[in-house]
Amino acid sequence: MTRKGELDTPVPVVDLAVMEANLRRMAEVCRRNGVKLRPHTKTHKIPALARRQVELGAAGITVAKLGEAEVMADAGLDDILIAYPMVGPQKLERLFRLARRARIACTLDSVEVAQELSAAACRRGAAIRFLVEVDIGLGRCGLPPGDELMQLCARAASLPGLEFGGLLTHAGHSRRVRAPSEVEEIGRREGELMAGAARSLRVAGLEVAEVSVGSTPTAATAGAVPGVTEVRPGTYIFNDASTAALGLPGLTDVALTVLSTVVGHPAPDRLILDAGSKALSSDRLSANLLQGHGWIKGYPGLSIPSLSEEHAIVAVPPGASAPRIGEKVEIIPNHVCSVVNLFDELIGVEGDRVEVVWPVAARGKVR
Numbered sequence: 549m550t551r552k553g554e555l556d557t558p559v560p561v562v563d564l565a566v567m568e569a570n571l572r573r574m575a576e577v578c579r580r581n582g583v584k585l586r587p588h589t590k591t592h593k594i595p596a597l598a599r600r601q602v603e604l605g606a607a608g609i610t611v612a613k614l615g616e617a618e619v620m621a622d623a624g625l626d627d628i629l630i631a632y633p634m635v636g637p638q639k640l641e642r643l644f645r646l647a648r649r650a651r652i653a654c655t656l657d658s659v660e661v662a663q664e665l666s667a668a669a670c671r672r673g674a675a676i677r678f679l680v681e682v683d684i685g686l687g688r689c690g691l692p693p694g695d696e697l698m699q700l701c702a703r704a705a706s707l708p709g710l711e712f713g714g715l716l717t718h719a720g721h722s723r724r725v726r727a728p729s730e731v732e733e734i735g736r737r738e739g740e741l742m743a744g745a746a747r748s749l750r751v752a753g754l755e756v757a758e759v760s761v762g763s764t765p766t767a768a769t770a771g772a773v774p775g776v777t778e779v780r781p782g783t784y785i786f787n788d789a790s791t792a793a794l795g796l797p798g799l800t801d802v803a804l805t806v807l808s809t810v811v812g813h814p815a816p817d818r819l820i821l822d823a824g825s826k827a828l829s830s831d832r833l834s835a836n837l838l839q840g841h842g843w844i845k846g847y848p849g850l851s852i853p854s855l856s857e858e859h860a861i862v863a864v865p866p867g868a869s870a871p872r873i874g875e876k877v878e879i880i881p882n883h884v885c886s887v888v889n890l891f892d893e894l895i896g897v898e899g900d901r902v903e904v905v906w907p908v909a910a911r912g913k914v915r
């Protein structure tokens with residue numbers, strides 16, 4: 549039997565009990581709010597974990613990329629939302645092939661993408677479901693609520709081969725706040741803007757089946773707004789420093805850490821760990837609230853002000869307790885989704901005992 553402390557580093561380690569509690573808590577929140585849970589599996593990229601989410605009541609899964617959807621469908625997941633616009637002949641060929649073996653939907657926010665999708669469906673004598681993406685503050689994909697959004701929905705819904713499935717948004721800006729207290733308002737607004745947009749579409753005669761919202765920080769508040777039908781949190785399965793910095797939830801609910809070894813102590817105020825940007829990613833999610841590149845568990849006085857590819861540079865203030873060379877420490881990463889994508893395997897532990905090794909089957913599936 550292998551113990552956590554014997555693992556070679558750097559390595560991502562998942563506390564199975566904490567993960568299970570995270571999964572159950574979100575499933576319960578959604579049940580209480582009367583909304584479907586469609587977890588975003590880009591966080592873990594592991595079919596066995598997607599299946600566990602479905603066992604606990606998820607209505608289906610979300611993925612970011614077609615390649616992730618293919619991996620999940622290969623493993624028997626059969627209701628998959630690809631929260632991404634499908635553009636180009638290669639993608640469309642694969643999309644329609646995939647849609648023959650699973651219930652698939654994708655998103656779009658332009659007439660151009662809708663027309664290309666419709667033409668591809670017609671050429672194949674097929675139909676595909678789509679959701680229109682709404683921007684409620686992130687400033688990525690999506691049209692803001694308003695006339696242009698209404699016109700796009702109506703136009704795309706009228707195209708042959710397309711089935712209008714509803715509206716989708718992602719409140720990723722809930723991590724850009726200056727204070728955790730701002731998150732609840734962002735979630736409430738997320739839900740209200742989306743429910744309002746759906747109401748306007750219905751008044752205009754369109755059927756809007758799904759009003760899909762959610763990020764881990766806003767899933768509970770946005771999901772509680774009447775009219776919202778579905779939430780899509782992803783990070784909640786593991787959590788990370790970005791969610792802990794918001795207190796949603798707290799540090800004890802972080803299930804994944806990167807186990808790392810102290811490989812040097814070249815100056816009294818500087819330690820070196822063997823986890824650099826290739827293990828922790830350079831991501832500075834929640835940069836307004838988070839300083840540095842992750843938290844070292846059990847050493848609150850230490851910080852990680854910088855990374856190079858293979859090194860974490862740890863600042864040791866005078867008098868702070870610090871690990872010795874050869875000791876292993878656990879780092880809570882800033883952004884767990886990017887960390888998982890850097891490793892071939894995640895190690896699941898029960899207490900100190902290694903219980904399971906999962907290949908990260910959808911890692912790198914960026915096409």
Ligand SMILES: Cc1ncc(COP(=O)(O)O)c(C=O)c1O
Pocket residue numbers: 588591610631717718720762763764765780781782783784
């Ligand atoms: C479209 C979409 N939905 C849902 C999520 C899940 O958000 P979170 O990781 O905050 O739970 C993401 C994450 O990036 C996303 O891009």
